[in-house]
Amino acid sequence: MTTINKIKNLRPTESDASFKYVCPNCSGEYWVTLRQVKCEQFVIVCDCDTVLKPKPVEQIKIRYKKKKEKPKSETKISEDLIDSEILDRCCKSLMSYGFDKEEAAKLIQKAYKDTKNTDCATLVKMSLSNFGENNGKCN
C-alpha cells in the first residue's frame, strides 16, 4: 500500500504576472511581464513610433483565498438543545432510577437529539432503553 503525502497550502517560489498596455496614440496593445514593469528604464516603442513609458511597478501581492468560515454553531446548538425546563423534569425522573444528574442530562440530551421529541415520558423511556443497549455504559 502506498502512502499518499498531502502537502497543504503550498506557496509558489516564484510568480509572474502580465500587464497589458495600450498605446493612446494608435491603440496598439502590448503585454509586458512583471520583470519588465519593475524596471524603471523599461519602455515600449510602439509601431507608431511612440515611446511608451509604463509607470514602474514596485511589487504585486498575492492574496490567498481565505478559508470559508464555518456557519456559526450557535444556531445549530439552539436546534439541538432541549428546553431546560423539560430537561430538568426528565432528569428528575431519571434520577429516581438511580442516575446522577450529569448522567441523566447526557441521556436525555441524546434521546432528544435522536427524536426531537419534547415529551418527558418518551425521552425518559428512550434514555432508559439507550442506557440498556449500551450495557450500562453511558456515552
Ligand SMILES: [Zn+2]
Ligand atoms: Zn502606438
